[in-house]
Amino acid sequence: EAARKILALLESQGALFYGDLENANAGLPTQIEDGLWELVSLGIVSADSFQALRERMRPSSRRRRRRPGASRFRSRFGIAASRALLPSGRWTLLPASPWQEVKRDEIAEAWAGQLLERYGVVFRDVVQRERVGIPWRELLQAFRRMEARGTTRGGRFVTGYYGEQYAKPEAVDAIRRVRKQEPQGERVRVSAVDPLNLVGILTEGARIPSIHTNHVLFVDGQAELPSAAGRHADD
Incomplete structure (x- = not known):
């Protein structure tokens, strides 16, 4: 729903900042963010800077504490400070391409x-x-x-x-x-950022954050229980 509203606004008004979309009642902040990235994934919308992408790629825990200045601003002014964490830059429709004609x-x-x-x-x-x-x-x-x-x-x-x-x-x-096959004791080490890190999703135990310093150790296809830090005890 938010993606359709955003698309209609960009088609009628041209390039817009996040605040413009919010003022036009395109949705709640999280809905606008999800709508923008849905349009990006479909190759329809782009931003004029990489900052929004950098923010999107950060783990959610780090996105909340990204700027010390932003945390002080939040404590003083409350909700308004959350804008520092929202998609930045000006958003616009990409030129028409054959991709947009794909069913x-x-x-x-x-x-x-x-x-x-x-x-x-x-x-x-x-x-x-x-x-x-x-x-x-x-x-x-x-x-x-x-x-x-x-x-x-x-x-x-x-x-x-x-x-x-x-x-x-x-x-x-x-x-x-x-x-x-009989168990062979085969050990496979996988980075936690790999899509195969499905611990806590398809297996028991807490999810291992997708951080490059973490890893998952599989023995005969079974994930070993990680330590509290997300690494294995044999490190």
Whole structure:
């Protein structure tokens, strides 16, 4: 809803700052931010600086304490200080391109294909940490079309989760092979910023922050419990 309002405002008024969108009642601050990034992910909108992107890439815990000056300003003036953390720069529509003419179902299938390439098996819980610019219901429709064409398989590949699951054919074959293997003690170390860091999402335990100094250690495909700092005891 916010994305549609923002798009209409940019089409009618041209380039706008975040404050202009807020004054035009495009939505609540978080809704405007999410709407802007949804339009960015679709290749429709851009900003005139990289500051908004830098702020978006920061972990949420750091975004709250980014500027010492901003925290003092917040304590004195309250809510108004939160503007320092909101998307900065002037936002504008990108020039018309063939990408904007692509049908939405094609965009959904592109996202679905990318997720399958990344994870092998995809269901709703898997994409929780992804900033997907397409609603899950549209991704489901895309997966169903891909299954009908024979490029994707639907089924129950991961136990303990409800809803539809889809996988690449080669991923299904790999799962079957792994099930027949005896434990080998194979250890695989994965950076916490890797999409494979699904600890706390698909496995038990607290989530490990996506920070480059953290990592996850898998032994025969099972994640070892991390220490409180997000690193493993064997470091």
